[in-house]
Amino acid sequence: MNDFSGFSRRLRALVYKEFLQLIRDNSSLLLGIALPLVLILLIGYGISLDVKNVPTAVVLEDPSPTAQDSVSFLTGSDYFNPRYVTSMKEAEILMEQRKADVILRIPPDFTEKLEHGEAKIQAILYGVETTTSMTVQGYLETGLASWLEARQGSTHGAVIVTRMWFNDANTSSWFFVPGLIMLIMTIVGVFLTAVVMAREWERGTFESLFVTPVQAAELILAKMIPYFCVAMAGMLLCLVAGHYLYGVPLRGSIILILAVSMLFLIVALGIGLVISALTKNQFNACQLALLVTFMPSVMISGFLFDMHSQPIVIQAVGQLFPTTYYLILLKSLFLSGNNFPLIIKNSLILVVYAVLFLGLAFHITRKRVEE
Amino acid sequence: MNFESLRAFFIHLRFICEKELLATFKDKTARQLLLAPVLLQGLLFGYGATYNLDQVPFAVLDMSHTKESTSLIAHIDGTTAFSRVKTLYSTNEIAGAMDSEDVMVVIVIPSDFESKLAHNEQAPVQLITDGCNTMTAGLVASYIGRITAAWNAENIGTPPIELITRTWFNPNQTTRWAFLPGLIGMISFTQVIMLAGLSIAKEKEQGTFDQLLVAPFSQLEILVGKALPPMLIGMFQSTVLFLLALFWFEIPFSGSVLLLYLTLFIFVLSSTGIGLTISAISNSMQQVLVYVFVLLLPLSLLSGIATPIHNMPEALQIFTYADPLRFATDALRRIYLEGAGLKNIYHDFIPMLCVAAITLPFAGWLFRNKTT
Amino acid sequence: MNAQTDYIVKTENLTKVFPQKDGTSVTALAPLNIEVKKGVLSALIGPDGSGKTTLMRLMAGLMLPTEGRLTVLGKNVAEEPQAVQNELSYMPQKFGLYEDLSVEENMNLYADLHGIPQDIRPERFERLLNMTGLSPFTKRLAGKLSGGMKQKLGLACTLVRSPSLLLLDEPTVGVDPLSRRELWEILKSLVASDPISIFVNTSYMDEAEMCADVFVMNRGRVLMEGTPADIRALAKNLCFSVEPPETVPTRVLQSLLLDDSEHIIDAVPDGGRVHFITRGAEQSPVLDNFSLTAEAVPERLEDGFMLLMHKDLKENPDLSAPAVQSRDDKILKEQKRITSDAGLPVDIEVKNLVRKFGDFTAVANTSFSVHQGEIFGLLGPNGAGKTTTFRMLCGLLPATSGYLNVAGVDLSVSRTKAREKLGYVAQKFSLYGNLSVLENLRFFGGAYGLSGETLKKRINEVIDEFSLHGRENDAAESLPGGYKQRLSMAAALMHKPKILFLDEPTSGIDPLARRQFWRQITDLSAHGTTIIITTHFMEEAEYCDRIMIQDQGRLFAIGSPEGIRDELGLKHAPMNEVFITIVENGRKEEHK
Known part of the structure; x- marks a missing residue:
């Protein structure tokens, strides 16, 4: 055996x-x-965890071409899905109805203040979806910075150049x-x-x-x-x-x-x-x-x-x-x-x-x- | 006569529910299994499920060695989001640092950093992030960008545009705040489907189902009797999680408790319907477990609890209408964090009620006609 | 024969104790000293829970003894389980067939595991398949076989090789008399042709009768070992038989005799007469009342067994056994035989009942009716359609066609209404295991519309009636077998149903408990409850007023046991024989 x-x-x-x-x-x-x-x-x-097509309500209180131009990066981008409204109230209703995750407000004195380098833009994020809100904040900053850069030729100061180590496609x-x-x-x-x-x-x-x-x-x-x-x-x-x-x-x-x-x-x-x-x-x-x-x-x-x-x-x-x-x-x-x-x-x-x-x-x- | 039959209905119902609850709670292990995992998962998920940066390990390669570069690094060191674990001295070390698991980000300041700043030029700072973890990598980049912007404002002068950000309902963008209210639904979802799923299969396997069918219970009485206990248990587990979120994690509750429970009720009703349907079509407990498993994973992934729904393709979004967890998650979060009222969330109820209206009668019909 | 080779199993002070969760322990085997003879068929008989299965498992090396020594095939099992397992075959009570494998695949699996060479397989398989009658079904999945066929396949798998020792644990539970007879033919021919020893655990006395050596066990001890003749001899000169008067049902006389424990040890209906064991020479007053005289009859193995059990019970009173109750037997005494012209109301009426599953006809064109207070038995081989008929009568299964009226309600119209009037005891214990006795009774009482004080009162009544005292708060699943049986009955009778359905209520229950069970049924019927029962114990047909024998969905015979016997010209023949004759005749006719 x-x-x-x-x-x-x-x-x-x-x-x-x-x-x-x-x-x-x-x-x-x-x-x-x-x-x-x-x-x-x-x-x-x-x-997907990738944040794309974020519904964005844009309140342009400053009708000047500069102001319009400043948010133009939203339109061409994969990341945002902008919708232009006329008043803050309207935007807030959109947010409440869950038709907007971000409200971007360009105040009436934007162009004027921009001359003095003191322009402010207000962003209101929907905090219930934190992943979206955290990422969107970064997108907005980058978008505005590149608009500025294109407008002024170049900016000065430290800028961040990011490189993904392995996952280039992100x-x-x-x-x-x-x-x-x-x-x-x-x-x-x-x-x-x-x-x-x-x-x-x-x-x-x-x-x-x-x-x-x-x-x-x-x-x-x-x-x-x-x-x-x-x-x-x-x-x-x-x-x-x-x-x-x-x-x-x-x-x-x-x-x-x-x-x-x-x-x-x-x-x-x-x-x-x-x-x-x-x-x-x-x-x-x-x-x-x-x-x-x-x-x-x-x-x-x-x-x-x-x-x-x-x-x-x-x-x-x-x-x-x-x-x-x-x-x-x-x-x-x-x-x-x-x-x-x-x-x-x-x-x-x-x-x-x-x-x-x-x-x-x-x-x-x-x-x-x-x- | 009508009153009599109504009275008989409630007497029957009382005895079925009493028996179901007794049968579930009699067993010590079963009692433990209904409470302990809920608490455990609540704590584990509460602490574990976070996209907030905390002590992200990074390494620095400062080739500039100037006052400016040191000051920028000090800014980064100064936050709790990052914690420096290594200081590098040459570019050759970068690969090694990234390959070791304990560095997620490397910040490289080139040697011409100071001179470029002095010439009013752009001074690039290189940020190398770990792409194995895209979510964290993206958050790190945006966070460091913000630190740099603040540093620029302090040292070089305010940029012409300032973005003032405010986050509604969750001012610090804490992931846990968004996650836990959703969890109230998800954990009871798992348990309710499982309990309702096993309830009939278990009786079939133990031979008691015939005994139940031979007794003069009507289809409706069996259905309601079988549905109520898992619903009660689901509501109880949700309450445990709600209290955990409120008192342990101290997430402020802004909505109405009544509305919260109305939502939970409709939600567990539809989950019970799904569970009972599974139960009625299965012949053994093992089959139930497999079906529950196969359903539960996709339903959880599609619920939007971890990833936003509007990122999904249109076709898939339509499919999510059959997923009660999707609407429960949405409604619960909004009630909890936003304090949303009935008029804001009533539309979430409709798909859940539809699921219940289809599955419950279907399950009831199956009990009588498919169990031979 | 030398001393080394005349036994195949030897136990020396073999003890097995199971520790319980609550810290106490249960002794399954008290120190046991037996020798099982080599080369013969030996039987192990005894009531439920007497330690028979534990002994079998110890022999097969599946359990370790707590103390003592167990030698099987010359080896100490505790030390060399694998060596012993290589030489013996064991068929557990529920043979673990793989239900999603076919008959042939199951057999091949075991042949492979035992290392049967491919070249001798075809011949061996053919022999086994012929013996078990499974030849036409080699490709069928084991899960699709009927209960009896599964059991036979289990035996075939166990016998793929010729072991030195074959252990069989209740191989014929739930198997009909025909299949049982075939199975035993196989065993007998094996012992005759092969050098094999067989050790069988059984609850059928006629099976033990076929063995060379019998061990009688009770509560972990062997009460006696001997040939069937030795055990039979215990009841020598104590056995009598008496024919009941024309109008008195056999079971009534049997019950009255059984109740007279002063003079009578045991009584059982047999071939239209009552067979009983007396305590002494003095005649029972019951016989005087009917002015009957009993004639002495030869003793049987069962009589010896019952004597042993009663003696053991007397010497070691079992506290868990229910006390014998004094009953009001006035109603019982007045009960008359039910005849179709007695004018009693009809409780169940079935006309042209048919049930098909796809192409397969499970029940073909069956008609019969059952009167109030009647005990009606459904008999038939495995797969005869009696379970299907039974389930249709209870309203668990809709009929394909035909008329079905239960308790005055047409089942095709309102099943819920009929359900209120019937009680149901399923084949295997099917109350809620983790609920207590009280909670189960409460639930079933509530299910039938009892509540409040009425419910409480009724619970107390059935607890009395079925001697469930002292166990009210125990979980149902923790009860011993006999208690479970009584609890199932109590639950089914909570609402005093008009009709009681019993599906093989006595399968796997020992003779003592069966007597008690039938005593209760006799009482119920005397009080007017109609009883429909299925059983595999043919002798239990003697308790019934009428029986119906089905095979392959067809009705072969219906009538009183005496009537059927007379028709076949088999007066006083045991029911087993009657049954086999009917089914075989029926099958022959079908063939033509």
Whole structure:
């Protein structure tokens, strides 16, 4: 009797079984393939953090050509969608009806004061949407400055010349795609694995399997392999869509991207297996998976919000989640290239997590039915 | 006779609701799961969800070494938005600094800075930002621009135009102010859909649904009985978040509490309708969980809570009309921060009520006719 | 035979204790010392919760013993579980079939796991599929099979290889008599042809009768081990049989005898007569009242088993068991046999009932009626259409065509109204598990329009009636099996329904609890409640006034047990035999 041939034969049989189930139960594929597709399309074409076409109410109280010229930058720009009104009251009503996010008021004495270099322009921003209001303020300043520059030939004083280090296109889909890949990997790896494994416990299918020559390790590996494939398929889908539809650059090596993704996937699968072995119940497995992985990966891994801006405590909590390190790796590999010190450091952390969770999964998954 | 049947209706309703609430709250873990995550997420999101700059790590490469350059850097150092973590000495170091994760911005002052200023020329200051994080990068650029403008005004003389900015409803442009009122809706949304979704699937899986169908309850009684408890729980969770926003994060409430609750009521009504529909078409709890998940993510992304709706393409914006969270977010924010009245937000109610009017009767019909 | 090879399992002071959440602990197995013989069929019988499944799981290495030593196939299971598992096959109570895999795929999975070479598979699979009658369904998904077929597929998966020891945990629960017989044929031929030992946990006495060796367990202890003849012999000279007078229903006489615990240990209807065990020579006054004389009959395995149980109960009184109630048997004594010409009102009327699922006809053109106070039994093999019929009668499923009148209400017109008059006990326990006994009763009372004082009063009544005292505030799911059964009944009877629907209420319940259950049903019917019941225990048909036997959606026979027996010329034959004859005859005719 050859131990290894038995191992590989049983593993093959179990993996085949998992694949059959995967194909017949559409819910796994719905989560693994359909959801990533919907999300990548939504993120690419739909939602965007870029502030554009901001509805702007312009109150020109000074009818002079200079005053009109001073706000001409609004008209040609992608950023603003100006609407000229005659009184402040009218503008305020527009803001109240949510038809304007900005009110720009050119006072009656604008041209006159401009001669003396004392001109003032009033901007009222809609603070309920802070992202818009913060960005718009910058746009307005830049717009006015360049108008001044064009008018006077040149200005003097310090000016800021900004250069984006990696993301020259400055679009948020570039920023979102790595985050989305992280999200898909977490959902499939942790959530789906935890639920399908818990289902076997709940339905008692394990009891029959346990009393065969099957080893616990084979059961675990057989669960990991198919979901590994589903998650990698989801990830490649996002990768291809991100690269070809939205032109997200792949500045780092594609091999490295795949490698760190596989590494993270092992961590995620490990967490999923640990959760299912602890709960052995679909509902609780789902709640726990939601609580420990999904929420943190959206909120504090740096997917939506920059970690540097968060309080130390929250940052510290964020540092506990492997998703944070994977996101750093992905962003860096996508947008900046092979930065080896960073890759090695974060990969090592992920390796530690992988060993930890897989070890724990192997340790607590026993061929026993005791509650 | 009519009065009698009405009385019977309310007696039935009372017993169904009593049973539903008991079944939900009996379990200690379930009780904890209904309160703890709400508080936890409220705090986590409250602190975590911010676009406000705070201690952004930056590095400086000052090649000018003059009084002027030092003064400009001191201006930047002086704000709490930035915190200097490195001082560079040559351009070769820039790449290394940007690649390391702990520097987000590098400010480079060229050697001719002072001489250009002296000749009344434009003196460029280079700002290198981390493009991996476009949102922060944009905010950093605009903030440093403002600091520079202030420095110019102090040292070189006021520019001919001054932009006086005032932000309504949120004077300091705090992200949290905008985020938390939206969160009041979003967190209860997740829970309400989940609870309503599982309510029938759970009875089906445990075999108690037949027992319920055999009892002389009418379709309406089962529907209302199943809908009320998740609604109550959703309202309760929203209240927890509302209190958290008001007293813990101290975000001033400018609207009417009554209107806030009216909005919440209509919102949880429509969410419950979606949840019950999911429940009625699913056969197992696992199916419910998958459907909820697949719906919840896009609905949250489309709600405008993190990204503005008017940035979306027209076609997608039409789609958001089916998303009650979109209108709840809008109404809640406006009531909370603006103190908007009914006349300002009543239009937000219409799509939510439409969703409820379609999903609830549909779910009720499904209970009786699809559960064999 | 030498000492080393005559047993296959040996336990030495084997103990299993489950610690509970509240700090207490439950002893599932008291120190147990048994030896299971090699090469034969052995049975394990005993009531619910007696530790049978725990013992099986310990043998399969799925649990660790708290104390003691367990040797299976010459190896200590606790130390070498894998080595033992490599040599034995185990079929758990609910075999974990993968419902989204086909019959063949399920079998292949287990063949692969056991390392059955490809070349011997076709021959072996064919044999198994023929034995289990699954040959026509190899491509069907396991989830689409009926309950009995699933169980047989589970057995086929367990038998893909020939193990040294086969452990079967209640393999025939929910399986109809026909399939049960086939399954046991397989087991018997296996023991005859292969060097295999089989250890079966069962609640059917006729199955234990087929085994070479029987272990009787109760509350974690083995009360007796011996051949079926040994156990039977305990009741030697104590068993009698009596035929009830023409007008008295069998169950009434049986109940009256059962109530006379001073003279009678156990009584059960059997082949139109009442079979009972006496305590001694003195005759029961019940028989005198009817001026009947009993004749001595040969004892059966069940009699020996019941004697053991009663003895054990007497020696170790079970505090959780309900006290025997004194009943007012006046009404009972007056109850007469129900005949169709008795002029009793009709409670259920079914005419030309049809139910189709797509192309498949689940119930074909069925007509019958049930009178007030009647006990009406629906019998049939797995997939015969009785569950479908049952669900239509309760208003859970609309009929495709036909007329259906329940409690005077046409179901096609108003289902809600009919529902007020009926009570329903589902097949598996289906009250709200985390609600307490009181809360469940309150809810179901409220559902039927009771409230305030009326509700409180009625709750107290049913708590008395079903001996639920002391458990009022316990969560329903934490109750022992017998309590759950009584709570389900109590909940269904809160509103004193005219008609009570019972869907396999006794499946998986031990004989003791079943006696109690039927005693209560007899009472209810005497008080005028109409009862519709489905069951897999054919002997329970003897309690019914009339039965209906269905197969593949068709009605094969309807009438009183005696009537049906007479028609077939099988007077006093056990119901099991009658049933099998009817279904086989019916199928033959269908074939022509």
